[in-house]
Every structure is written in structure tokens, then in C-alpha cells.
Amino acid sequence: MGKLTIDGREVEFRQGQTIIEAATDSGIDIPHFCWHPSLSVSGNCRVCLVEIEKMPKLAIACATVAAEGMVVHTKSDKALSARNAVMEFILINHPLDCPICDEAGECKLQDYAYNHSTGEGRFTEEKQHKDKRVELGPYVMFDAERCISCSRCIRFCDEVAQETELTFVKRGDRVTITTFPGKQLDNPYSLNVTDICPVGALTNRDFRFKSRVWDMSSTQSVCSGCSRGCNIDIWVRKNEILRLTPRHNEQVNSYWMCDHGRLDTFKEVNSESRIIAPMLRRDGTLMQANWSEAVAHITSEFKAFSSDEIGVIGSAHATLEDNYLLAKFAKEILKTKNVAMPSHIKHGTADKILITEDKSPNALGAKLMGITSENFAVIMHAIETGKIKALYVMEEDLVALDHKFEAILAKLDFLVVHSVVKNATTALANVVLPAASYAEKNGTWVNINGMAQRIRPAVATQELDRSLDGMSLSRLDKFGTNFDRWGQVNKIDARPSWSFITMLFNSFGHKLKFKMAEEVFHDVAKHVKEFHGLDYDVMGNQGAKISLVAEKV
Amino acid sequence: MAEKKRLKDLTLWEKMYVPEVVKGLKSTMKQMFQPRFTMEYPEVKFEPVGSYRGRPVLVMEAGGEERCVACGLCSRVCPALAIEVQAGETDREKERYPEKFEINMLRCIFCGLCEEVCPEEAIVMSKDYELTFSNREDAIYGKDKLLKPITELQDRIDFLRSNK
Ligand code: SF4
Ligand code: SF4
Ligand code: SF4
Ligand code: SF4
Numbered sequence: 001m002g003k004l005t006i007d008g009r010e011v012e013f014r015q016g017q018t019i020i021e022a023a024t025d026s027g028i029d030i031p032h033f034c035w036h037p038s039l040s041v042s043g044n045c046r047v048c049l050v051e052i053e054k055m056p057k058l059a060i061a062c063a064t065v066a067a068e069g070m071v072v073h074t075k076s077d078k079a080l081s082a083r084n085a086v087m088e089f090i091l092i093n094h095p096l097d098c099p100i101c102d103e104a105g106e107c108k109l110q111d112y113a114y115n116h117s118t119g120e121g122r123f124t125e126e127k128q129h130k131d132k133r134v135e136l137g138p139y140v141m142f143d144a145e146r147c148i149s150c151s152r153c154i155r156f157c158d159e160v161a162q163e164t165e166l167t168f169v170k171r172g173d174r175v176t177i178t179t180f181p182g183k184q185l186d187n188p189y190s191l192n193v194t195d196i197c198p199v200g201a202l203t204n205r206d207f208r209f210k211s212r213v214w215d216m217s218s219t220q221s222v223c224s225g226c227s228r229g230c231n232i233d234i235w236v237r238k239n240e241i242l243r244l245t246p247r248h249n250e251q252v253n254s255y256w257m258c259d260h261g262r263l264d265t266f267k268e269v270n271s272e273s274r275i276i277a278p279m280l281r282r283d284g285t286l287m288q289a290n291w292s293e294a295v296a297h298i299t300s301e302f303k304a305f306s307s308d309e310i311g312v313i314g315s316a317h318a319t320l321e322d323n324y325l326l327a328k329f330a331k332e333i334l335k336t337k338n339v340a341m342p343s344h345i346k347h348g349t350a351d352k353i354l355i356t357e358d359k360s361p362n363a364l365g366a367k368l369m370g371i372t373s374e375n376f377a378v379i380m381h382a383i384e385t386g387k388i389k390a391l392y393v394m395e396e397d398l399v400a401l402d403h404k405f406e407a408i409l410a411k412l413d414f415l416v417v418h419s420v421v422k423n424a425t426t427a428l429a430n431v432v433l434p435a436a437s438y439a440e441k442n443g444t445w446v447n448i449n450g451m452a453q454r455i456r457p458a459v460a461t462q463e464l465d466r467s468l469d470g471m472s473l474s475r476l477d478k479f480g481t482n483f484d485r486w487g488q489v490n491k492i493d494a495r496p497s498w499s500f501i502t503m504l505f506n507s508f509g510h511k512l513k514f515k516m517a518e519e520v521f522h523d524v525a526k527h528v529k530e531f532h533g534l535d536y537d538v539m540g541n542q543g544a545k546i547s548l549v550a551e552k553v
Numbered sequence: 554m555a556e557k558k559r560l561k562d563l564t565l566w567e568k569m570y571v572p573e574v575v576k577g578l579k580s581t582m583k584q585m586f587q588p589r590f591t592m593e594y595p596e597v598k599f600e601p602v603g604s605y606r607g608r609p610v611l612v613m614e615a616g617g618e619e620r621c622v623a624c625g626l627c628s629r630v631c632p633a634l635a636i637e638v639q640a641g642e643t644d645r646e647k648e649r650y651p652e653k654f655e656i657n658m659l660r661c662i663f664c665g666l667c668e669e670v671c672p673e674e675a676i677v678m679s680k681d682y683e684l685t686f687s688n689r690e691d692a693i694y695g696k697d698k699l700l701k702p703i704t705e706l707q708d709r710i711d712f713l714r715s716n717k
Contacts, residue, residue: 099624099672100649133648209640209649212625479634484657485693486637 004070019061019072020048030074031083031116033090033108033198034150035062038254039159042151045090047112049082050074058082080116087117093128093173094199095145103200105213109148128173136166136177137185139205139259140194144176147201153177153193160256160353163187177201188355191263192256195245206263207243211235217474219458220247220541222445224317224438225261227358229447231543232257234266234439234458237474239489241266241439241459249542252451258355268437269459273421275434277493286432291495291503298431299507301414302334302390311338311379311388314371315395316360318435319443319455321520322497323362323369324528326394329501331370333508338388341366342401343373356448361438365446368530368546383408390414394497395435399424418497434494436461441496442517444539446546453543454536462493599682603712606665606678608694609656610701612710619700620675623651627667627676635660636667654699658684659692668713677709 001012004019006028013022023030024037033045041063048061053071058078073079091113098104113119130144154166154177165183168175179185185193194204216235223230223244230253235243244266246257278294279286289297302310312330314323323341330339344360363373382388391409395418398405409415409428417429420437439458446452460466466477476486498520505512514520518536525531530546538544567573592599601607612620623640641652667676679701686692703710 099626100622100647104624209623209642211640212629214629215625475629476634483689484634484660485655 002066002068004066004068004072006072007074013066017066019050019052019059019064019066019070022066023061023072023074028074030061031112032062033112033148034152036152036155036196036255039152039155039196042155045148045150046086047083047090047116049079049086051076051079083116084118087112088121088123090148091117091121092123093145094148095127097143097146097200101143101146101200102203102208103146103197107200108198130174130176134178135205136179136202137190139191139263140185141203141205141208142177143201143203146199147177148199149175149177150198152196152198153202156189156193156196157185157187160192161187161189162353166193188258188260188351189256189353191259192246196255204243210242211237215474215476216242217458217472217477218245219439219456219472221439221455221458222361222447222453223257223261223265224361224445225258225265225359226354227316227356227361227363227448228253228354229361229445229451229453229543230257230261230354231453231541232261236458237476238486239459239491240270247541251545252447252449252453252543253354256354258353260355266439268421269439271421273423274492275419275422275426275432275494277434279432281430286429291500294431294433295500295503295507298416298504301430305390305414307335308338308387309389310334310336311383311391312336312340313376313379313391313393313396313398314339314341314366314369316341316344316358316363316366317438318366318395318497319362319438319441319445319517320365320369320452320524321443321517322394322501323366323371324520324524325498325501325505325514326392327370329504330392333505333510334392338375338379338382339371340376340379341371341373342376342396342398358448361447362445364448364450365444365452368446368528369524380405380408383411386411388412392416393425393429394418395420397423397425399428418500420494433497433500434492435500436494436496440464440492440494442536443496443498444517444521447543450530450546450548451543452531452534452539452546454539454541460489460491461495462491463495464491601680601682603708605680605682606663607681608658608663608679608684609661609665609667609676609699610679610681610706611654611696611699612675612677612706613700613702615703618645619651619654619696620673621651621654621671622647622649622673622675623654624649624672626670626672630666630670631661632664632666633660633662635662651696654696656694656699657692658686658694659689674710674713677706677713679706679709 003010003012006023011022011026020030020035030048032048034042043060043063049058050061051073052059132143134142136142157163157165165179165185166177169178191204194202216237218233218235221232221234223232231247231249232244233247234241244262248255277288278291280289280297314326330336345358350357391412415429416431417426418433418435419426420435426432438455440461441457443455444452457464457471466473502512502514525534534544623638625638628636628638635657637655638651639653640649643650665678668678
């Protein structure tokens with residue numbers, strides 16, 4: 001550990017750190033475009049020029065290694081005028097696109113133009129014109145005029161995605177980004193370039209023009225696409241998810257997430273096929289019912305079966321809290337040992353970056369709650385042979401896993417299914433319960449490495465109130481009223497699975513008083529040794545490693 | 554004890570009453586023959602000048618296209634949260650356009666901030682002050698009611714440009 005002085009403040013640094021790294025670690029912000037903490041140093045934007053005493057010229061903070069006793073000034077006259085000159089230079093050929101640019105509102109160039117430039121340009125000539133709508137790949141759109149040639153996108157592909165796809169071509173003010181001949185920007189992580197591009201040159205084609213960033217709320221959550229559990233922000237406007245972006249967590253996903261997680265995991269939440277109310281099968285057809293009818297019906301039906309005739313299927317897509325109460329329900333009320341969950345492992349689909357083989361976010365968590373995938377096949381076989389006559393399925397579409405199951409499930413006398421959307425399994429059910437999706441409830445997932453991480457509601461269901469339940473609010477949520485058209489959002493009457501199971505417990509005469517997922521988690525922390533000492537505050541927004549004492553992962 | 558005096562006692566002339574009534578009638582008669590300012594609205598309509606702030610409208614170019622690029626700044630600045638804009642993508646050279654543009658006229662307070670913030674001179678205050686609706690839904694004006702040919706808005710645009 002050495003010490004240097006930045007703007008009169010003494011700052012510690014590790015051997016080999018650059019000035020900008022040392023500054024960032026101690027919370028001092030040195031303006032930068034091309035430098036990124038997780039990419040190599042390129043040093044081309046020159047915005048991080050700082051004055052260092054005893055050095056004849058200004059130096060770039062991103063490429064100058066910190067040394068003992070160094071005295072750095074980031075706000076001296078010399079540094080400020082250099083920064084202003086760099087800003088003026090970058091803006092020479094930058095179009096006045098902010099009104100039509102998706103980046104506006106979260107644009108580094110906009111911010112710096114306000115904070116680090118005098119706002120005066122002397123360039124009166126015609127700006128350099130370039131291509132404005134270039135499809136670099138299936139998901140990314142490129143606007144060459146807005147590019148400030150920082151090379152972050154190129155370095156990302158080379159270093160993080162490990163696919164050489166992008167490069168600079170031409171020189172001087174005509175320099176631009178393009179893909180190599182015969183290549184596309186189509187690596188599985190391609191959309192991360194839209195996050196790290198400091199300007200609006202690279203935009204997400206799936207999100208383009210859907211909303212202004214200042215009109216959305218963002219909620220800290222976790223991606224449901226695989227067992228990595230990348231940390232994400234869920235961006236919502238008018239109770240509809242519009243995009244997901246990765247959230248920094250060095251222990252899990254660094255700054256990145258994969259395109260599949262970003263694009264394919266949230267569409268279900270706002271889909272047309274959401275189940276909007278509990279349904280009971282009457283005379284062969286599923287009819288809408290209310291929650292207490294559903295509870296009463298399930299209670300009376302299950303009483304007609306012996307414990308051996310009942311099976312219970314949990315889910316690695318559901319939360320720890322859901323699986324905990326389901327396992328407890330199976331053990332204490334139904335008194336059955338036929339409990340399992342299907343596995344979502346797809347062999348050979350993992351890579352060395354983030355994507356894992358297990359396409360569910362909480363397999364380890366469910367396992368620790370006592371629900372494993374080992375005897376799933378046994379249960380399905382028992383249904384086929386008629387030993388199991390009643391099945392309780394939580395948040396799994398069994399038919400989608402294997403079409404054989406359609407005929408097998410049809411043999412059941414009684415089938416209860418919790419599900420977010422209508423599917424081939426709910427079509428066979430006697431009782432269908434609308435489950436709150438991962439974006440509509442609090443809960444915990446445990447990732448492949450044993451990181452217990454919280455998910456939070458970003459979309460309101462009928463039982464949730466954005467402000468009363470502490471959900472994040474957008475500008476419109478804060479100031480709108482129910483009389484505004486944009487205030488009249490579509491809220492679904494879905495409930496988290498743990499909350500419905502609590503109702504069942506009570507209906508079976510077993511008092512349970514859980515009102516919040518957090519209370520269920522307290523119970524988990526008390527009874528499951530891996531979770532001792534954890535609670536929602538300890539997990540916070542960066543997660544907490546569980547103690548895998550006996551477990552080998 | 555001195556008798557409490559009024560601030561001003563009526564004079565004998567005033568106490569006689571009738572002359573003062575005549576004075577009042579004289580004033581009334583005089584006014585009857587003055588030129589009239591009252592307008593017989595709605596038979597006669599008031600035509601405001603360029604500086605008037607009637608309901609906000611969207612400028613429609615000669616080709617029938619809107620100028621608005623759906624940047625959402627008017628919606629952001631509107632203190633009454635009256636404006637909702639949904640952007641969409643087109644193949645035209647101006648790639649962004651308002652798929653939906655609604656102003657809730659029950660909310661609008663005619664402050665003109667939307668007009669002031671617009672980077673495209675695409676929303677301006679018109680001379681239209683006749684706003685009647687019989688239910689809340691009708692008070693939400695969509696693009697059909699908001700788009701006005703630029704020729705009808707020239708007064709306002711001239712006024713804005715001369716006061717930049
Ligand atoms: S990149 Fe930033 S500064 Fe450039 S047009 Fe977009 S928002 Fe404006
Ligand atoms: S496209 Fe964006 S990230 Fe890539 S070089 Fe240009 S400004 Fe940098
Ligand atoms: S400020 Fe102007 S360009 Fe932007 S959305 Fe409003 S009317 Fe359209
Ligand atoms: S006039 Fe004022 S209240 Fe009405 S839309 Fe414009 S900014 Fe909003």
C-alpha cells in the first residue's frame with residue numbers, strides 16, 4: 001500500500017494501480033469515456049487528463065501508474081482547460097441528436113458537457129456525416145455519427161466476450177466502427193456494448209424508442225435465465241417491464257449479462273397468456289373462481305387421498321421461500337415423501353464466461369429446502385402406474401419438459417398447478433392458481449456458487465401498492481393519479497406461491513402467520529443451517545454467500 | 554363629553570337625496586351612448602393575437618407529417634403531467650416519431666412550458682380557447698385533434714421567433 005495525494009486528499013493505492021483506479025477506489029471521480037474498470041486501458045479519449053506535480057505535461061490518469069508521494073490535481077486550471085478543450089474537440093462532429101437519442105438522460109457525454117465543459121464550441125463548418133442506422137448484429141443498432149471512438153465496444157468483444165467482431169476503420173474524423181468481413185456482432189453477450197458505450201452510438205434494438213429513461217423506475221433484482229443469477233435492474237413504466245440491464249456485482253457477474261437473460265426472461269411477465277384469476281374445473285371446463293373457493297376446494301379434495309397417493313413438485317424457478325413452505329406443506333400436512341422437482345440442466349450449454357448449464361435460477365436453493373430432482377422420474381413413473389393419484393405442481397410446466405408427460409398427467413384424479421402463464425400443464429389441471437412472477441414478489445434465489453440473492457417486486461399485482469409496499473417509483477408513479485390513463489395500469493390478481501401455501505396451511509387447521517416473504521426467510525434462517533445468520537438486510541443488494549458446510553457444489 | 558362626530562356628515566344637498574339620484578342617472582345615460590366593448594359570444598368570436606396562449610397543438614408540416622420527434626421533453630417539463638408521448642420508429646429520415654401523443658385537457662394549465670422546451674418547434678400554443686367536453690375520456694386529445702396545419706399557426710410561430 002502506497003499513498004498519493006489527489007486534490008489535497010491522501011489516497012491509498014495498491015502497487016501497480018493507476019491513478020484513476022486508486023481514485024475510484026476511494027470514491028473520487030475522474031471523468032473518463034474510454035476507461036472501464038473491467039477492460040484494458042486504451043487511453044484514447046483524453047478526458048482524464050490530470051496535472052501531476054513535477055511532471056512537465058499533463059498525464060492521463062487511466063494509464064499513469066500511481067507512485068508514492070505523487071501529487072495529483074484534477075481541478076487545477078491547467079487540468080480544467082485541458083478537459084474543456086477535449087470536450088470541445090469531441091463535440092466538433094457530434095450530432096445534435098439528443099431529442100431522438102435513446103441514451104439521453106443516461107449519457108456520459110451529455111453529463112460531461114454540463115459538468116466539464118464551458119458549453120461553447122467554435123466549430124461553424126458542416127459536421128462530418130456518417131451512417132445513422134447500421135444493424136451491427138441481431139440485437140444492436142449503430143449510429144456512426146454519435147460514436148466518439150472510445151473503443152470500449154471493441155475491447156469488450158475481444159476481452160470479455162472473447163470473440164473478435166468489431167474494429168475501427170478509416171482515420172481522422174472519418175473513423176468509424178464496423179464488423180469484420182463476414183462477421184456480425186452476434187456473440188451471446190453482444191448487448192453489453194450498449195451499456196458500456198458512453199454515448200448513444202450503440203442501442204438495444206429490442207428497447208429502442210420504447211421509453212425515456214427518466215420515465216421508468218428501476219428495481220434491483222436477479223436474472224432468472226440460468227443458475228449464475230446475474231444481478232440486474234428491472235426497468236418498468238406503466239407497470240410494464242421494458243428492459244433489463246446488468247447491475248455490478250464483482251462476485252457474480254461483474255458488469256455483464258448475456259443476451260438471452262436480457263431479452264427472453266422478462267417477456268412472460270407482461271404476456272397475453274398470464275393467468276389473471278384462480279380457476280377451478282367445473283363440469284370439465286376451467287372456470288374463474290376466487291382465492292377462498294380455490295383454498296376450500298383443494299383442502300377438501302386432498303383429504304380424499306392417502307399420503308402415498310399424493311405427489312408434490314417444487315421448482316427451481318420459484319424462490320427459496322416458496323420451496324421452503326411447499327416442502328413443509330408436503331411433510332407436515334400432506335405427510336407425503338413423494339416430493340421432487342424437475343431438473344433444468346441442459347448439458348453442453350455452459351460457456352466459460354457467465355452462462356451455466358442449469359437454466360433455472362434457484363436449483364441449489366430448492367435443494368437446500370429438501371426438494372431434489374433425483375426422484376422426479378420415480379414420481380412420474382408412480383403417476384403412470386396409478387400409484388400417485390393427486391399431484392400438486394408449483395411453477396413448473398411439466399408438459400413443456402417432455403411431451404410424454406401430457407398422457408401421464410391426464411391419468412391423475414386431481415391436479416393443482418401454480419403457474420405464471422397458461423400452458424399445456426395448466427390445461428390439464430383441476431385447479432389453476434395464478435402465481436406472481438419473479439418480477440412481482442420478494443424472495444431469495446441461491447446461485448450456482450451459493451450466493452443467496454434477493455429478488456424484489458418491480459411490477460405491481462393487485463395486492464401490491466407501489467408506494468405502500470416500498471417498490472421503486474418512477475416520476476409518473478409518484479405524481480400521477482388513478483384518473484390518468486397512464487395511471488390505470490393493468491394489475492393482475494396473482495400471488496406468490498408461498499402466500500397461497502400459507503392459506504392452505506390455515507385451511508388445514510395449522511396456524512401459520514406469514515404475511516411477508518421476509519418472515520418466511522427468517523424461518524428458513526432459523527431451521528436450515530446453511531442460512532444461519534442471514535436475513536434480507538444482510539443479503540442487501542449484493543447477496544451473501546451461504547455456508548456450504550456439508551454440501552459439495 | 555363631546556358628541557362623537559362622524560367622519561363626514563352628509564351636507565344638506567346630499568340629504569335632499571333627489572339631486573344625487575339625478576346625478577347617477579346622468580352618468581348612466583352617458584354610458585349608454587359610448588361605444589360597446591362586449592362581444593356577443595358565441596355569435597361573435599374573439600380572435601386572439603399571436604401572443605395568446607390557447608390550447609397546445611402539434612405543428613403539421615406542409616407534407617402532412619408532424620414535426621414532433623417524440624423526444625418526450627414536453628411531457629417531462631409539463632408541471633401538470635398532462636402530456637403522454639409514446640415514441641415509435643419509422644423508415645423516414647427522421648427515425649423517431651410519436652406513435653401516440655395525448656394531452657389531457659383537464660390537466661393542462663396553459664402555461665406554455667411544453668412549447669418553450671420543445672427542441673423542434675413542434676408544439677405551440679394555439680388560439681383555440683373553446684374547450685368543452687361532457688366526459689373525462691373526451692378531454693384526452695389525441696393526434697387527430699392535436700395536429701394543426703402550420704399555416705394556421707403562423708402567427709404564433711412568428712411571435713415565438715421574434716421573442717427568442
Ligand atoms: S449520445 Fe448523448 S450527447 Fe450524443 S446525441 Fe445521444 S444523448 Fe445526446
Ligand atoms: S460505438 Fe460506443 S463504445 Fe464503441 S467506440 Fe463508439 S462510442 Fe465507444
Ligand atoms: S418536446 Fe416537441 S418534439 Fe419533443 S415530444 Fe414534445 S412536441 Fe415532440
Ligand atoms: S400548457 Fe402547460 S400544462 Fe399544458 S401541456 Fe403545456 S406545459 Fe403542460
